Amino acid sequence: MIEGYAVPDFISDFWHYYIAAITAAGILFSLWLLKSQSSVKPLAPGEQAELMHPVWDGDLQELNNPLPRWWMWMFYLLIVFGIVYLVIFPGMGKYAGMLGWSSAQEWQDEKTRVDAEFDKEFQPFAGQDLMAVAADPKAKEMGGHLFLTYCSQCHGSSGQGATGFPDLTDNKWLFGGAPDDVKASIVNGRVAEMPGGLAGDVQGAKEVANYVLLLGGKPHDAALAATGKEKFAACAGCHGEDGKGMKAAGFPDLTDDAWQYGGSEAAITESIVKGRKGGMPAQLEQLGENKVHLLAAYVWGLGGGQKPAPVAPPVPDAAAPAAAPAQ
Ligand code: HEC
Ligand code: HEC
Known part of the structure; x- marks a missing residue:
């Protein structure tokens, strides 16, 4: 310059x-x-x-x-x-x-001034536990306004999502529904990618799609699913043998009813043939910590928020016998 x-x-x-x-x-x-x-x-x-x-x-x-x-x-x-x-x-x-x-600088100055004013409203909630913020009616109202402004164009005005954009109101999460997971999704954004063509041609994809439906206990074509089972080996590395996915890496559970791209045979086949790549833009830099904190609480409180995982001791019924050897 x-x-x-x-x-x-x-x-x-x-x-x-x-x-x-x-x-x-x-x-x-x-x-x-x-x-x-x-x-x-x-x-x-x-x-x-x-x-x-x-x-x-x-x-x-x-x-x-x-x-x-x-x-x-x-x-x-x-x-x-x-x-x-x-x-x-x-x-x-x-x-x-x-x-x-x-004019750009004038806009920036104005934005800084307004942000500082609003920050006074947001400040009391900063650093507070997300679940406590989610329970506060005033925080919820402000979070709702922020959501409409910054998130609704992708996730819908009530967070219900759309094809390609996950529903934030159900309790099925791609990346985890504990308060910190939800906040991390917003702070850093999320990108998950599945390459296309993993099951060969369209026929192969259709077979695997039927096997995916079988895994989820849904109506399927048994003959196609039988041939699809073998081809699912190409998927298990990410989605798991049982198709239940892996949250930490954003590999979705294929057996639940929460579909980002649709759960019909045709939609699943399309996901397999074309591959999928969802992108959630990182928000921290643009919105700042206080807004992101309110938004995380709001999204967590939309209905699908899960309790944070207990640190120690492990929940007894979640521990597999092999992981807890008898004394
Ligand atoms: C440009 C579109 C877009 C915008 C804007 C957007 N998101 Fe997202 N969001 C996505 C997509 C796409 C995903 C799924 C990412 C993937 O498939 O890898 C996602 C994922 C998420 C997740 C994780 C969901 C899960 O199941 O784990 C949360 C939480 C979330 N968004 C919250 C927000 C909030 C809050 C805002 C507003 C600040 C926002 N998003 C704005 C597109 C968007
Ligand atoms: C490299 C890891 C990887 C492999 C291998 C893989 N997937 Fe995926 N798959 C993903 C990721 C990541 C997503 C989510 C993409 C997104 O969020 O946009 C996904 C999404 C999907 C979806 C869409 C889910 C929805 O909610 O709409 C289906 C269906 C699917 N995979 C099926 C399969 C099948 C069947 C195979 C084997 C032929 C397979 N995947 C192989 C990583 C993988």
Whole structure:
């Protein structure tokens, strides 16, 4: 960036010179026009203006009066004003102007001021436990407004999701539904990708799709599922032998009823043939910690939020016998 120049919106310097030249030419032309008109002398007292020809409509005549001086001076002043303006403010191509004013900066300043004002409202909840924030009606209301502004375009106004965008109101989570997991999804964003073509052709994908339906205990074509079972080996590495997925890595559970891309045979086949890549943009940098905290509590409180995993000791019925050898 050149000192004294605004961040260039122009892709090449050509447009900078092009616009600056047109602006300067406009001013010079006005000056020349005024000058050429001021060479017509004002009328001396008692002198008659020249009568122009022809005469219209019987008696309509035009006199060649010189321009009034005050009127000319007003235009000279306007030109001076224009030049001073162009020195102080941006206008000559990408020259930023002496004051360095820019509409982008004005917007940024305004945003900083408003953010600081709102932050006073958000501040009391910062650092509070997410589940406690989720239970607070005022926090919920503010979280709802934030959600409508920043999240609804993808997740829907009530968080119900859409094809490709997960439902945030159910208790099925791609990346985990404990308070910290939900917050991490929002803070860092999430990207999960499945390559396409893993089951061979469309027929192969259809077979595996039926095996996926079988795993989930849903209506399926038994013959297709039988051949699909073998091909599911290509999937087990990510989705698990039982198809239950792996939350920590964002490999979805294929046996529940929560589908990001649809659970019909056709939709599952499409997922397998084409592959899938969902992208949730990271929010921390844009929104700041306080807003993200409120949003995490709001989303957690939409109905699907899960209790944080107990640290120790492990829940007795969750511990497999092999993991807890008898003393
Ligand atoms: C550009 C679209 C988009 C926007 C905007 C967006 N999200 Fe997402 N979000 C996604 C997608 C897509 C996923 C799933 C990512 C994947 O498939 O890997 C997701 C996933 C999530 C998850 C994890 C869900 C789970 O099942 O684990 C949470 C929580 C979430 N988003 C919350 C939010 C919040 C809160 C906002 C607003 C600040 C937001 N999202 C804005 C597209 C978006
Ligand atoms: C490299 C890891 C990986 C492999 C191998 C893999 N998947 Fe996936 N799969 C994913 C990820 C990650 C997603 C989620 C993509 C997203 O969030 O956008 C996914 C999504 C899906 C979905 C969409 C789920 C929904 O909620 O709509 C289906 C169906 C699916 N996989 C089936 C399969 C089948 C069948 C195979 C084997 C042919 C397979 N996957 C192989 C990682 C994998």
